[in-house]
Amino acid sequence: MSRRAERTPWLTALALPGAIWLAALVALPALATALISLASRGPFGEPVPPWGLHNYALLLTDPLFARVLTRSLLLGAGTTLLCALVGYPLAFHIAASRRQTLWLLAITIPFFVNFLIRVYAWMLLLQKEGLVNAAAALLGAGPFALLPSALAVWVATVYTFLPFFVLPVYAVVERIDWTLRDAALDLGAPPLRAFTAAVLPQTLPGLAAGAALVFVPAAGTFVIADLLGGGKITLIGNLIQLQFGAAQHWPLGAAASTVLMALALLGLAVCLRAFGAREGGR
Amino acid sequence: MAEASRGASAALDLRGICRRYGDQVVLDGVDLEVLEGEFFSLLGPSGCGKTTLLRIIAGLEAPDEGRVFLAGRDMTHTPPHLRPVNTVFQSYALFPHLTVAGNVAFGLRMRRLPKREIRERVDAALDLVGLRGLAERRPHQLSGGQRQRVALARALVNEPRVLLLDEPLSALDLALRRELRLELVRLQERLGLTCLFVTHDQEEALVLSDRLAVMERGRIRQVGSPEAVYERPISPFVARFIGEANLIPGECRGDGRALTPLGELEFPAGAAPKSSGPLWLAIRPEKLRLFRTEPAQPNRVQARVEGIVYTGSENRYLLDAAGIRLLAETLNHDSEEPGHEEFAAGETLWVVLPPERLVVLADEPPG
Numbered sequence: 001m002s003r004r005a006e007r008t009p010w011l012t013a014l015a016l017p018g019a020i021w022l023a024a025l026v027a028l029p030a031l032a033t034a035l036i037s038l039a040s041r042g043p044f045g046e047p048v049p050p051w052g053l054h055n056y057a058l059l060l061t062d063p064l065f066a067r068v069l070t071r072s073l074l075l076g077a078g079t080t081l082l083c084a085l086v087g088y089p090l091a092f093h094i095a096a097s098r099r100q101t102l103w104l105l106a107i108t109i110p111f112f113v114n115f116l117i118r119v120y121a122w123m124l125l126l127q128k129e130g131l132v133n134a135a136a137a138l139l140g141a142g143p144f145a146l147l148p149s150a151l152a153v154w155v156a157t158v159y160t161f162l163p164f165f166v167l168p169v170y171a172v173v174e175r176i177d178w179t180l181r182d183a184a185l186d187l188g189a190p191p192l193r194a195f196t197a198a199v200l201p202q203t204l205p206g207l208a209a210g211a212a213l214v215f216v217p218a219a220g221t222f223v224i225a226d227l228l229g230g231g232k233i234t235l236i237g238n239l240i241q242l243q244f245g246a247a248q249h250w251p252l253g254a255a256a257s258t259v260l261m262a263l264a265l266l267g268l269a270v271c272l273r274a275f276g277a278r279e280g281g282r
Numbered sequence: 283m284a285e286a287s288r289g290a291s292a293a294l295d296l297r298g299i300c301r302r303y304g305d306q307v308v309l310d311g312v313d314l315e316v317l318e319g320e321f322f323s324l325l326g327p328s329g330c331g332k333t334t335l336l337r338i339i340a341g342l343e344a345p346d347e348g349r350v351f352l353a354g355r356d357m358t359h360t361p362p363h364l365r366p367v368n369t370v371f372q373s374y375a376l377f378p379h380l381t382v383a384g385n386v387a388f389g390l391r392m393r394r395l396p397k398r399e400i401r402e403r404v405d406a407a408l409d410l411v412g413l414r415g416l417a418e419r420r421p422h423q424l425s426g427g428q429r430q431r432v433a434l435a436r437a438l439v440n441e442p443r444v445l446l447l448d449e450p451l452s453a454l455d456l457a458l459r460r461e462l463r464l465e466l467v468r469l470q471e472r473l474g475l476t477c478l479f480v481t482h483d484q485e486e487a488l489v490l491s492d493r494l495a496v497m498e499r500g501r502i503r504q505v506g507s508p509e510a511v512y513e514r515p516i517s518p519f520v521a522r523f524i525g526e527a528n529l530i531p532g533e534c535r536g537d538g539r540a541l542t543p544l545g546e547l548e549f550p551a552g553a554a555p556k557s558s559g560p561l562w563l564a565i566r567p568e569k570l571r572l573f574r575t576e577p578a579q580p581n582r583v584q585a586r587v588e589g590i591v592y593t594g595s596e597n598r599y600l601l602d603a604a605g606i607r608l609l610a611e612t613l614n615h616d617s618e619e620p621g622h623e624e625f626a627a628g629e630t631l632w633v634v635l636p637p638e639r640l641v642v643l644a645d646e647p648p649g
Contacts, residue, residue, distance in 0.1 A: 182342050183375035185362040187440065188392035194363070197388075201379045 030261060037254035045248030055255035065239070069259070072236040075157060076219030082158045083165035083214050084207070091169035091206075095176075104170075107163045115160070119227050122156045123147060126228070148230025156224050161217065165210035172206030208271045216264045236260050292351070293318045293476040294339065294444050299348035301334055301500075308334050309345070310500035316444065316478055321470050323479045323487035326497030327523065332480045333372075335497075336446050339478065341365045353443045363392070368437035369446040372453070374429045376421040382408070382432050383417040389440040407439040410469065427458045434466075438473070447479045451486065463489060484524050488512065496520050512566075518643050521564040528570070528608050529643075530563045538637075543606050544583045548637040562643040569639040570610040572599065573632040574623055581635040587625050597624065603633060 037055055039047030059065045094103040110118060125131045126146040136142035146152055176199060184194035222237025236256060243253025294316040301309040309331045316322040324332045337343040339350060341362035350358045357365055368389065376385050383404050390400045408414045411431035421429055430450060437445055447466075451459045467490055470477050481487050487494045488508040495505045496519075504511055504520045515521035518529050532540035532547065540547050540563060547563060576582065585603035592598075594614070601608040610633065612624075625631055 177373075177375070179371055179373055179375040180377060182337075182340075182362075183369070183371060183377070184388070185342065186340055186367075186369045187389035187436070188363045189388075190363050191361075193392070198377060201377075 033254045033257050033261075035254075036251055037258045039251045039254075041249050041251055045244075045250050047251050047254075055252050056259075058252065059255055059259065065256070068234050068236050068239050069263075071233070072219045072260075073263070075154065075221075075225075075235060076215045078154055079157045079161055079218040080165075080211050080215045082154070083162050083210070086158070087162055087165040087210065088169055088203075088207070091166050091173045094166070094170050095173040104167075107166055111163070116223065118160070119156060119224055122152065122159070122228060126152050148228055148232060150229065150233055152228040153225050153233055156228050157218050157221060160221075160224065161214040164213040164217075168209035168213065169203060169206040172203050176202050208274070212268050212271050215267060219264070220260055291318050292316065293320070293353060294478065295351035295354075296335075296339070297349045297351070299335065299338060299345045299350070301331070301338065301343070301345050308500050309338075312348070312497075312500070312502055314495060314502060314505075316476060319474050319476055321467070321475075321477045321479065321490055321492045323481060323491040323494040324497060325481055325484060325487040325494050325523070328482055330497040331500040332482075332497050333448055336369070336448050336478065336480050339444070340367055340369050340446055366443040367446055368440050368442040369448060370430075370433045370437050370450045372449045374421075374433040374450075376429055376432055376436070378421050380420075381417065382413060382419050382421070382424070385421070385432055386436045386439050388436065393440075403439055407435040410438065411435045411465075426454050427462060430454065430462060434469075438469070438475075444476045444478055447477060449481055449483075450479075452481070452483070459486075466490065488524070496523055498523075514641060515564065515643070518562050518564065521562075521641065521643065526567050526609060527564045528567065530565075530606060532561055532563055534559055534561050540642075543604050544635075545604075547635060547640065548580050549640040549642050550638055560645040562645065563635075564641040564643055565635050565639055567598070567609040567611040569636065570608065571634040571636065572610055572612060572623065572625065573634065574625075576632050577634060579634045579636070581637055581640075583633050583635070585631060585633045587627050587629045587631065590625070590627055599625065601631075601633060608633060 036047045038051045038053065040050055040052075040054070042048040094100055094107075097103055123130075127133075128143055128145070128147070130146075132146060133143040136144060178199075180198040180202070181194050184198040185191070189197055219235075220237045222235055222241050225233045225235045225238055236259075240253045240256050240260070243249045243256065247253075292315045294314070296312055296314040299309050299312040299314075300307070312331075312335060314335075324335065326332045334343060338345050339352075341357070341360060341364075345358065348358075349356055352366055377388065380388070386404045386407050387400050390403060395403075404417070405414070408417055411434055413428060413431050413435065416424065416428065421432065424432065430453075433450065451462055454462065463486060466477075469475065479487070479490060491508055493505065493507055494511060495502045496511065497503065498519050504516050506514075511520065511524050515524060515527070518527075521527040521529065530542050530544060530547070532542035534540050535546070538549055540549060540561060542563065549563060571577075571579075573582075583603045585601040585608060587599055588602050588607075589600040590597060591600075592614075597612050597614050599610040599612070601610055
């Protein structure tokens with residue numbers, strides 16, 4: 001059904017601004033980061049010769065780094081999972097809703113407020129005298145020590161990235177061919193089976209896009225962990241920030257960045273191969 | 283009457299089906315009986331409710347009122363996956379992520395049949411529709427006609443009590459449509475299938491059906507064999523919808539005569555309505571006779587040739603007779619035999635509307 005537009009020089013030219021943007025602001029910095037990761041540490045943390053793989057050797061032999069990396073990947077995976085559990089049904093609801101525009105507005109409106117301020121809002125909600133504990137007190141429970149905690153970091157990360165999951169899934173749910181579900185029912189599939197056989201496969205590209213858009217930044221976030229984890233939960237994002245800042249070790253920070261980037265790209269490739277490739281077959 | 287005998291040989295029996303969307307009435311008390319082994323067509327313009335009726339039979343939609351009997355059992359509230367019917371959808375609705383064989387096997391897998399039986403029946407079904415070699419293809423690798431055949435095989439393989447076909451040929455080009463039409467008839471006869479075929483294409487319905495029903499605005503207007511409905515339509519709507527018809531308004535004068543803008547026309551005495559009053563006289567284009575010189579026959583009218591359409595086997599004349607437009611069709615066999623002559627645009631000629639060919643229809647309020 002997706003008809004490819006014919007390739008003309010004009011259409012190729014349309015990609016130019018985007019290509020320049022990506023080259024200047026994504027590819028070049030990524031290359032620079034990879035280059036710096038091969039340098040040694042100067043007196044102020046700046047990259048200096050000699051060049052080599054020593055930063056990677058340092059990272060890979062350090063059990064702390066392995067723990068931080070695992071923790072970050074777990075946060076990324078956990079966030080993606082919860083976003084899927086909440087966002088997937090929500091996307092169906094929105095697509096079927098008569099108040100679609102209102103829903104989409106509600107989902108995008110938080111972006112009008114600065115990210116930091118939204119994280120501070122979570123601090124207000126979760127603190128000891130916060131709204132959550134006040135509500136719990138009304139029910140005769142609590143108070144709970146919600147802050148700082150890993151749970152708080154997780155919840156706020158899910159909150160932050162949920163729109164990135166809902167929107168791509170919503171985009172595919174909107175275009176679902178429901179006659180395929182009818183056909184499955186008609187051929188004797190019970191409702192749940194009809195869903196998994198005829199509807200779920202149609203949403204895989206959206207699921208893949210949503211998962212990639214959530215997993216990659218969620219695994220690399222550091223502000224949320226800083227503010228809601230009480231500085232006790234170190235993620236790879238915190239580690240990188242530390243190396244470029246207080247620890248004054250750019251090359252090590254660059255090496256950690258490169259490892260994260262490589263893992264993210266790998267995950268993306270797996271995602272696209274598993275889910276997205278089907279669309280390419282059309 | 284005959285309530286007991288009803289359902290004995292009826293594969294499908296609908297009683298008083300009503301369906302509303304908000305305050306829009308889509309189906310307004312539909313009664314319909316399809317017999318075992320019958321090819322039955324539901325014919326109507328788009329929006330007349332025929333697809334909704336099909337979905338109600340399949341169980342994909344519930345009627346607001348009325349009952350659905352399948353093979354003698356009340357299945358009004360049976361969910362679709364438990365009904366002994368299968369549908370060929372207009373868009374084919376093939377599963378894009380499954381192969382041809384996977385698509386055809388779907389229904390059998392849902393019934394958890396043994397693997398070997400599934401394979402055998404899938405092969406047999408693909409043989410039946412002539413797609414044996416394409417079992418491992420994906421739907422997007424097939425042509426429209428091939429997809430249509432897969433959709434047919436996917437439904438047939440389950441041996442449904444009633445095969446529901448929702449305009450299955452409408453997306454194909456004319457030549458392919460004709461070819462598949464014949465194939466469908468052949469299959470239906472060979473397998474003794476009961477088919478309910480929904481279409482807006484009257485030619486399709488006439489060619490395929492044992493019986494057909496003409497639907498208009500949520501109601502069934504006429505049920506009968508193709509010949510009966512074509513030769514004896516019961517309303518101007520049916521006359522216009524099945525084939526083409528010249529409709530002439532008139533005023534009944536009793537004793538088989540009506541006063542029309544074409545003058546006084548005779549019609550078969552038996553067809554006269556009881557009371558005098560407004561009526562329509564309908565006549566098919568091919569039943570008109572055209573003459574260069576005035577014939578000695580009743581119901582002759584002078585007319586002018588406004589236009590000619592040459593369709594190959596036929597000449598279609600657009601005529602103007604006293605302000606009434608008439609369409610006449612003559613076979614194109616180069617004859618100067620009276621009644622089969624050829625005429626040029628602008629010529630004046632004599633049209634005869636043979637009384638025995640006129641169908642008298644009750645006046646029908648427009649809209």
